[in-house]
Amino acid sequence: MASYDRSRAGGSPRPLETGDTWWYAAVAGEAPGSFSTRVRTRTRRACLGAVLVLTVTYAGLVLTATGRRWGDAAMAGRRADTVAATLIREHPSLTGLTTLSLATGCVLLLAVGLIRGRYALTGAAAGAVVTALALTGLLQRYAPRPPLPDPGGPLVPSGFPSAQTTLALGIALGLALVVPYRQRGLVVGAATLWAVGVGAHTVAAGRHRPGDVVAGALVALAVHCGLLALLARKGKVHPGARRGPALVGLPVTLPLLLLAAAGLGAGLWLLGPTLVPPATGAYDPAQLRLAHRCGQALAAGVVAAAGLLLLALLRRVELGGVPAHYRLDGPFVEAAGAPRDCELVDPFTEDLDHEIS
Template structure:
C-alpha cells in the first residue's frame, strides 16, 4: 500500500478543491522535483561547509604553523597602529557589540512573530541554538595542543568563536523569517554586520582569525542542513524570478566586494606570513601583515557564507506550502482529463487504477 494513501493514514490532509496534495507528495520525492533539487543543493552545501570547517581546524589548530600564524595575527594588532588606536579610542564598542547581538536576536524572533510564521521562527531560533551548542562542544572537547606555559596563550581557546557564531547564525537565520522580496537586502546587511563583529573580535584580541572563519562556516552548515530538512518535508516551493535582485543590490554588492577582496587579499598575503620563525623575536612588519591577512580572510569567508546561502535560496519561497503538481503527458490527454482544469484527486476520470 502506498505511504500516501489516506486509507492507511499516510496523509492526514483531506482533499480540497484545487488541492493536488497526493501528487505534490509523490512529486516531492521525484528525482527532478523542485524539492529534491533544493534538498540536493543545500545538502551538498552543508557537507562542503563541514569539510571546510574540518580543514580550517586541522590547518590552524592542529598544526604548529597554523597556531603560530594565528598567534602572530593576534599579536599583530598591536603592531598595526591604526587598529590599536581605533580600539583604544573606542572602549564602548564592547558594550555596543553585546547590545547589537541582543537586538539582532530580538529582531529575528520579532519578525517571525509579526509575520505569523511561528514554525519558521522556531526553526530559525533552533538553528541558532544548535550552532551555539556545537560551537560550545567544539571549544570544550575538540582536541588541541596545550601550551606548556601561559606565555603562548595570547587569546583563550575559542575555536569557533561563540560571539561570531551567534552573529552569523542570526544573520543567516533571517532567511527563514524575512519576506522573499526583501530577503537579499536584509540578509546581506545582517551578514555585513556579522563580518564587522568578527573583525572587531580579531582587532580586540578576543579571538584568532581561524575562530571567526570557523564560526561563519559552522553557521552556514547548520542553516543549509535546516533548509535541506525543510525541502525534505516539502516545505519549499518555487518563487518568482523577478524583482528581488535589484532590490537587494545595495547589500549584496558590498557583500560580494568584501568576499572577493577579502579572499584575494588574504590568500595573497598568506604566502608571505606563513614563513614566520618558530621562536621570537618577530619582525613587527610581519606581525602587522599577519594581522591584516587574518582580517581579510575572516571577512572574505564570512561574506562568502552569506552569498552562498542567498544563492541557494534565490528562487525558493519558504512562506507558502508545497508546489502543486499537475498531471501531463499523452496518458492524461488520452484519458480525457482537462489540461488546465482543477484536479482534486490522484486519479483520472475513468477510475481505472490500482494502488500498490
C-alpha cells in the same frame, strides 16, 4: 498515460487547467527531477562542503605548529596595527555595543517571524541558531588542541570556533527564513555585513584568533544549510519569482560580493609570506602587523562569502508550506463532489468501485 497523470519536474507552476493529479502533491517532493529534490541536493552538498572546510581549518590552524604560530602572530599583530589599536583604545564602548547588537539581533529574528505569522519557520531559525551555538560550545570544550607554551603570556587560549561570530552570522542566515521573499537579499546582506563587523571586532579586541572567526562562520553555514535541506525534504520549498529580489538587494549584495572577493584574495595572497617563519626566529612589528591584517581579511572574506552562498542557494526559492498546484481530475471526481474551483476534497466516494484490487 493520461494528461492528468503527467508529473511536473519543477519550475514555475502550470495553470490549474492542465490537470495535475490529486495525488501528485504527496510525491512531488520525491520525484528525481523535482524542484524540492534539486534544492535539497545543493543545500546538502553545501552543508557537507562547509563541514569539510571546517575540518581543514581546524587541522591547519589548530593542530599544526605552523597554523598556531600564524594565529599567535595575528593576535600579537593587533597591537602593532596602529589603526586597530587606536580604534579599540579610543572607543572602548564598542565591546558593549557588540554585545547589545547580538541581543538585538536575536530579538529582531524572533519579532520578524512572529509578526509575519511564520511560526514554524521562526522556530526552525531559532533552533538553527541554538544548534550552531551548542556545536560551537562543544568544539570549544572538547576539541583537542595543544596547550599554550606560556599559559601566563599575553595570548588568549584558542576559542575555536568564535561564539560571537557563530551567533551573528546565525542570526543573519536565519533571517532568510522569516523575511519576505523580495526583501531577502537586502536584509540578509545587511545582516551579513554586520556579522563581518562583529568578527573583525573580536579579532581586533584580542578575544579570538582569525581562524576562530572563520570556524564560527562555517559552523553557522553548515547548520543552516542542513536545515534548508531538511525543509526541502519535507516539501517546504517552492519556486519563487524570477525577477525582483536580486535588484532589491543589489545595493547590499554588491558591496558584500566585493568584500568577499577582496578579503579572500588579499588574505590568501598574504597568507604565504606570513606562514613562513622569519629567519631570525622572531617576527618584527611589520610582520606582525601583516599577519593581523591577513587574518582580518581572511575572516571578513569567509563571513561575507558564507552569507552570499546562502543567498545563492536560495535564489528563486520561496520557503513555507504553500500547497502544491494541482487539480482534481479523473473519472471519480464528480462522484466525490469536487467543486470546479479545485478545492481539495476526499477523492474516494462512498462506493468502492474505484478501488484497485
